[in-house]
Amino acid sequence: MALIALILLPAIGGLVAFFIAGRGERERWVTIATFALMLVLLAAIVAGADDGRWYAKVSYPWVPSFGISLDFAMDGLSAALIAIAAGLGIISVMASWSEIRTQSGLFHASLCWTVAATIGVFLSFDLLIFAFFWEAMLVPAFTLIAVWGHGDREGAALKFLIFNAVAGFGLLAASFALASMADHMTFNAFELAEMKLSTSVQVWMLLGFSLAFLVKLSVPPFHAWLPEAHTLAPTAGSILLAGVLLKTGAYGLFRFAPMLFPQGLEAVAPYGIALGAAGALYGGFVACGQNDAKRLVAYTSIAHMSIVLMGISAGVQYALAGAAVEMIAHSFSASALFLLIGALYERTHTRDLRQLGGLQQLAPRFAAAFALFCSALLALPGTANFVGEALIVVGIFQVNWVFALLALSTLVVSVIYATRLLKGLVFGVPRTNAPLADLNWREYWPVLVMSLATLIIGLYPQGLLALLEPAIKAALVLPRP
């Protein structure tokens, strides 16, 4: 029941925010309270859990005649991602405090509903319920981009919606095909995982699922929607897109590919690693050439998610652990950078690296925050991203050293774009004499929290790894050292 409450809470919170919006900031506080309550509830579930992999597991019939039931379960990976979703929800509200001044009720409702749907994704183990939430998250996220975005927001939002909704058909068709092979009507992933399917069937099903996951993960060549959606979305939208929505793709791949199609995954693993390596290099190189800071960060997301794909495809313990950590680390680094760039844009009305610079003289807190998260972007030791990427590279070395060298070379590219971003924003002389207000408290605290999280995971990853351990073990399909 608690798991369902975890989904219903933001869904209802969104409705409340929608209807009480008006004068004052009521809807903002309601949204923050909703997410805070979710965090409390999550903590309560985790604290009250028994030993074993699952903190909680429930099943209710939804459409019995169709074989659909509400199968929810939460392990460490889900819990970590839900905590991030709720936390980034609060941060999004704070980050958009002054940016969003029109139709604030709908905005906060969309925020809540996006988070509610992603939490549904992180909890569902019935494939159709998973697909339900998978597609349900598109609509409020679409609204966030289309209504409050910049520039050609409608085009960007449409691209986002169409790419992801079309890819969703792959997931749906594969789910139906999988269920039609079962001996009784069910979409329960645990039951479907017990089926013994031939490798070729598994590969086809996996391709269907992967279509949805890779588009959401935005691994090239499925990435075309991402740069514009990220760049043109309002700050809160970018934070949620990078911090939460991309993670649903990584999560789906991490959770369901090894669980449902172990042999299929093994068969296509080399292609997965190659695709990831190509994507990481492509994303990295394109990021190096960007002048728009937000667009640059958007392309780094492509690179990092491609690295996650490499880790999941490699399928050995180190690589999987690295992929899981990288998912979480990237949530902090990318979201923080989007927040900072959004805050900077509000002040300077430009994101062009050629027109910015000298932040360290004008606004030292801004500069320090940028410095930290640019370091995270290039996976400097001490940041959470280092842990993730190092583990992935080590894991890939166990599989194939050629791929490992490719993975290492992507890290070199990341140094180029991260230092370019840092240099363009923080160093040099200020281009204008206009004073620049430093971070205010609504920007300072979120950044501080995300910095601490990045550093803590970077310096003491054991805690997070212990939390993720069961999920990593479950995803471990290849009997290799």
Next chain:
Amino acid sequence: MTAAQFVALLPLIVLAIAAVAAMMLVPLARLEAAQAAAGVGLLAALALVLLRVGAPAAPLGALFTDDGMARFGIAYACLSSLGALVFLRTGVPAKEAPSLLVLVALGAATLAGAGHAATLFLGIEIVSLSLIALFAFRLSRQGLEAAYKFLVMSGLASSALLLGIALIYAETGALDFVGWTGHGALAAFGTALLLAGLAFKFSLAPFHMWTPDAFEASPASAAALAGVVSKAAVAIVILRLFLTAHLPEPVWSSGLAALGAASVLVGNLLALRQPQLPRMLGYSTIAHSGYIALILASGAPRAGEAVLFYLGIYAPAMLGALCVSAALGRAPTLPDLHGLIRRRPLEAIALSLSLLSLAGLPAAGGFIAKLYLLRVLVDGGLWTLLAIVVAGSSLGFYYYARFFTAPFFGQSSPEAEPLPRLDQGLLAVCVVLIVLFGVAPAVLIDVVRATLAP
């Protein structure tokens, strides 16, 4: 006639009386009176059907079938006609309109129980003739054009239908659906003609040409009658033919599949750049007819369930969208929708949710309908049709998305007068149904299953 037979036919009798009563009130009273008479008649017929849910089928002979599906069809026709009646006044100030509306419902109710060629033809003609008059009600150039188009094509379709029936009769010697078990060339040709005639009413491409014009130029409630009431009735006829008749298989199923696939592509493609809400909805109904035809073409054991479920999901979405369209004046375009959320929040929400449902996105009911459609196609292994459906709905995301966010853009234009209470109530009901079917589809699925249970 026994009492049981009389009771079984009572809904049709009540509808006929209501149509006559509404007509007789025309010279005597104001529009509201005719409307009230129509409403009372529809409600009474609805109540009579609902009271008989679960009752054993009355033996009505070959002409009319009294089974779950017929009752579902009559109830559906009454409910959606009631919906159309609510926003009739905004589009048609003519006093004759309510009577014609009830006649459409009567025709649809006849079709719902039609198990015989004579009833089928009768039902189709009652619906068509009433619709022609309703389409022309604005007496504008476009309205007349739409009505004229419909008249000519309807005549053609009726002839095709009649000739088809005649050919099938020539081979099988039967006029009731159960007796249609032909395999020869005559029956095959007859089936093709029959399908063409039905496809016209069902606005399947390439017999769809009248639909967008009718949606654009005629009052929104006439569009609702054509797009929801009569369409569902024809769908039920096709479903009944699918379940009871044994028409030459390759013609029947591949014909339906071809018509369905063509409609999915044509409807979605032509809707793509359509800036006008009602016209877009017109193309959208063509696409949705295509989806339903594909379900029937699959021949899957779940096809019946899937079709009725689809119809149940489709009605509140289409009625909601058309009601909003009627409230915004003639043929509202995209810019007319801007700022609607400030001006008229209920309408904005109802429109967005309706379009969300038609697009097949969760948490609207349309998503579950899409699941049904995909499931039927995957179960049947019809990968080509699946690809066409995926392509069609992908296009659909584009044009629905343009419309469902439009109400949230831009500034509010001048104050609008509030919508009448009844319209507000209708929109609220549509919103509730769309969300309910999306979140708890088991409600509707149970109804549909009970309907189809022998």
